[in-house]
Amino acid sequence: MPLACFPFSGWKASFFGVLHGQSHPAGEFCTQTKVVNERWPVEPSRKCQASAPRPLLCYPWRCRLRTPPAGIAAARSELLDTPLDLLFNDDRSASIKLLRSNLAFDTGFCIMPPTIKQVAERAGVSTSTVSHVLNGTHFVSPPLTERVLRAVEELDYQLNPVARSLAGGRSSVIGLMIPELAVSYSGEILRGIDEALANAGYDLLLHTTHNQRVKERVFVHKLAHGLTEGLLLLLPSDPNAYLAPLYKKQFPYVVIDHQGFDDFSPTVVSTNWQGAFEATRYLIELGHRRIGFVAGASHTSSALERLQGYRDALQRAGIPFDHDLVREGYFARPPSYEAALHLLDLPDPPTAIFAANDVSAFGVIDAIHARGLRFPHDVSVIGFDDIPEAAAARPALTTVRQPLAEMGRTAVGMLLEYIAEPERPTRRITLDTELIIRESCMPPKRSV
Secondary structure, eight states: OOSEEOOEETTEEEEEEEEEEEEOOTTOOGGGHHHHOTTSOOOOOSOOOOOSOOEEEEEEEEEEESSOGGGHHHHHHHHHTTHHHHTSSSOHHHHHHHHHHTEEOOTTSOOOOOOHHHHHHHHTSOHHHHHHHHHTOSOOOHHHHHHHHHHHHHHTOOSSHHHHHHTTSOOOEEEEEESOSSSHHHHHHHHHHHHHHHHHTOEEEEEEOTTOHHHHHHHHHHIIIIIOSEEEEESOSOGGGTHHHHHHTTOOEEEESOOOSSSSOOEEEEOHHHHHHHHHHHHHHTTOOSEEEEEOOTTSHHHHHHHHHHHHHHHHTTOOOOGGGEEEOTTSHHHHHHHHHHHHTSSSOOSEEEESSHHHHHHHHHHHHHTTOOTTTTSEEEEEEOOHHHHHSSSOOEEEEOOHHHHHHHHHHHHHHHHHOTTOOOOEEEEOOEEEOOSSOOOOOSOO
16 A cells, blocks of 8 residues: 655656545545645645545655656655655555655755654644653653654654754764663763764763653654664663664664674674673682572563673572572662572572672672671672773772773764665674673681
């Protein structure tokens, strides 16, 4: 079923984007668009090419073809014939983009982009609700947010006039979405990203999500609809909600430090399993048998890989895995502090604790002090990441080094390749980790 009909009239032509709404049976003239919008007079110069009845709403788009008059036949063939395979389906946003790619904007004869009012009508909400969802200015329930975001996708709504003006050209802006800025882990990756973008002549648009899934999805829609040329996603919380649509529309993006649970997303990660395996093996070589693990956020593949590396190292050494020795710390200091208190209060507590990142390790150290224990004499601690604070701490923290800044630089390089060549095959780059031995681990002296 066609999503657009094309009544040509010489060099200038009227394009009617058939999107949704009224009944539009096959063979009828497009005059019924007058019912939709009286400001656009419609000349019934040619019958619509529709092949079957369907609820439709015709939006008249006036424009000028890019091709000179001599190429009208070729242009008409391209627009009428080729889209039969591409346009005449339910992917309305892709249809609109394809139409726009064949048209040149011209004063008085331009494609009319969808408005916030049309998005609101499509979603069955008020325009203020649409505004609150897209700008994050007021809480909107998840069901309404879902309807608004779906309408934005289907209508290919550009979020502001600047975005619309950039839709046909380059913005030289890259979007970066990160959970938070308050930790050195994000800062080190951001440093690498900033250096690489500056060298490439791109600007950076940064959004922090504070691990709020709805906020994350809104930001992705905002950044991917005209504001930026590509996206960098650091430890996304809910990638399944939006990565598939981004990939389908060939919008360039790269995921950092999260392998994901799909086989199509380009990613830059480190050897999480290997790093965790080596850290656990090091503690075992020191003589530890009761080794606690403060895990990261279970929705991230990096956290799961580190947990698996810990388990496999225990198994390799013939040490049974004990579920009581694993608590989730979510990569954050306060919950890791609580997790460590739980481990230290066990009847047979651990003599060493491996934390899934350095921030969590500092929370573990806080808990050791809170229980009146000596660190590292009573309890050894090892982290992951090697943020700057790890070396500055006293005693200095033994940890697994991730090349954080290099991960940022590598991700930018990949993203720029996808911007230049959107159909480029997906790549997944894995950078090596390294165990950095400092002062926070000792052989077990006694039972805690």
